[in-house]
Amino acid sequence: MNKKEPLVRVMKRETIAGWKSWLFRAASIALALIVIAVFVFAIIGISPLNVYTLMWEGAFGNSIYFNDTLFFTAKLLCIAVALAPAFKMRFWNIGAEGQVLAGALATSLIMVYCSSLPAPLLYILMFVSAIVLSAIWGLIPAIFKAKWNVNETLFTLMMNYVAIQIVNYFYNKWRGAASALGKLNKGTKAGYLPTIFGSKEALMLLVVGVLTILMYLYLNKTKQGYEIAVVGESVNTAKYAGMDVKKVVVRTMLISGAVCGVCGFMTVAGQDHSISSASAGGYGFTSIIVAWLAKFNTMVMVLIALFVVFLEKGTNHITDAFAGFDDSASKIVIGIMLFFVIGCEFFINYKLSFFRFRKGEK
């Protein structure tokens, strides 16, 4: 027979030292930065160093950019934190976009139709209704899953489109004959959250920071968090331990939806003072990546959310400065980065062995 030994073989690693896996991750990020630089150079011909200077400027260059970056980081983080319990339970909630919109819509509805209420009452009503509507948005697929084992992935996805259409309806209604909606309650500013030390973003940061810590404690230090982990690992084990799996699924999705509601509320009442189908801005999906990369650890999510938003704001800035570099190009840059970061996990879990090298070893 005329056969050669296989050239490359893939072998699973048993374990890998912690420092080594972080070295791999750092290397993959470095590699991604190089590839991105080459890519940007190929399109608009600016030097790699310039690329990153521009990106840095776009994200942190002045106080407006800086605040923007902080706000969007908090927003992304908030949704990722909302996803954490659901994902830990292996309930693939890809409906965060819709759940955030539901909260945003509830906030707007109260702002518009109850604007004459005294401020404290108005705030409370906005907040509560946002949480309730978002929780309902998460609850519906959870009930179907618990009762009839309906696949949650498709269900939560479709709930997004329902939310988008309803928001579109109100958007058009409130817009009337104008070309765009503009601010709600423009004259009275009823329902606008107060600024702290003149910063619109501070309250958002505070709220999301607290939520991140609370969620971490909830998942790791409480009975309910333990139940979520067990159900996620094996439904049979959960039943064996006497857990009411249906109750856990429903309860967890209520929480997941409610936290999305907070995000919707803060976005409309604190930042945008307006609503559109883009109020969630696609972060309902980006947050899935953030949650996964952090392995559902909300503390790690802080860093990853910041990193993703940095890339986004940074490349947007290049888009603004160079005509040849459009929105798609900036998405490609983020894509490259994620490709390397996620691809790196393969090398952390497996190693390659080349036949020639093995022979040399002997």
Add this chain to the structure above:
Amino acid sequence: MGQKEAIQMKNITKRFGSTIANHNVDFEVREGEILSLLGENGSGKTTLMNMLSGIYYPDEGEIFVKGQKVLIRSPHDAFELGIGMIHQHFKLVDVFTAAENVVLGLKHKKTRKEINDSIETICKKYGFDINPNQKVYDMSVAQKQTLEIIKVLYRGADFLILDEPTAVLTPQETDKLFAVLNNMRKDGKSMIIITHKLHEVLSISDRVTILRRGEFIGTVPTTEATEQSLTEMMVGKKVELNIERPEPENSKERLIIEHLSYINEEGVKVLDDINFTAKSGEILGIAGISGCGQKELLESIAGLLHPEHGSSITYINPDKEDHISLLHMNPRRIRQMGVSMSFVPEDRLGMGLVGSMGMIGNMLLQNYAESNSFLKMKKQAKIKAVKVKDKLDVVTPGINTPVRKLSGGNVQKVLVGRELGSNPTVLMTAYAVRGLDIHTSHTIYHLLNKQKKKGTAVIFVGEDLDVLMALSDRIMVMCGGRMNGILDARTTTKEEVGLRMTKIQEDGGADHE
């Protein structure tokens, strides 16, 4: 008979990460012989054979077939060399017929009739019994195995590898298989049988090759071997093979099952009118071929399944001797009612434990809900974990290492340790020693006997009849979801049990004590 080497493996090494599954193994099988490959679980038998059948590729070493050096890179290469393997887990398509499975993947143009004829010829030649038009999902485990062998022979294999073929068979079916293997040996085929049952090794094979922890220990002619000598080669030291069986003392009824029936989600009646009593200080063995309702029986009692109305499950509390009905109660309710019942399920990581958690997280599973303070429970669980680790010698890097990363025996120790830790009144175990090495198995038998002496009512679902007969006081045999007699384990025979496993007896439900 030909004494020529048919297949030789030289200096074979295979690693999986840091595990060395095979280390410098030399192995040879001759033409027209049956060779037993013997070794404890995890000793590398399957891995070694997978390198012959093209599933894995060796890291180091050479393989020769009929004196020629060969490279086997895929199952296809193996076929071309005439090597066929019957895996432990069958690889058949359920919705296809026997004949369709046989020709699956082959590129010849034969009519259905021609195929059936060839299958018939093979069956006649070696004494198989199979219907080519039967669908696989209608087949018993033994029939599926027969089909796998025919599939390999149809492709013209001269070398057959059978990975633990008897693990799933009754004694009668095993005899039938061995008769077929003998016919094939007469025909000049070489066979390698992987097993860890010593008496089978002695009865069927010409030579035995022993592996221990991935190392080649030696090859001996069967005529020169005894059960004791083989065990010593396998384990590396002297082992007491006897299982103790203390007399039951002060037996009292602890669990009474009456007219228990269960219909599963597919509408199949998997349990049909089961009646028995479990008594304190006694081990009640449950025998049966796999899938005849043992699993559902235990899960019904544990409150995981919903038995039919009219069933009755009664627990008798040792303190007050009061009767408690467990029917249609979930595990938590059962515990809240003060019932002290432990259950070691068959699926250790899929039901009994949480693979991604360490020992502490797994100890918590039993009573995490009993106190309002989760942190307090966690502290208790930690103490428990340390205790189980020390008492049962669990080998783990730490009590926080995910139990999934432990070896099979240690996983089972964690589970058994937790369940015994609560000093149960009733203890149910399903396949408690499956996949464990001889040492660990005996540790488990010992623990069960200790519980028995403490006055626990033990229900032991097992698959190895030798063990069931040696450990139990009574054996209930199940067949197709029905009970087929309760036998006195001290006086019954293996043949009797084997027969009852496959065929309902006239006196099916009667007690034989």
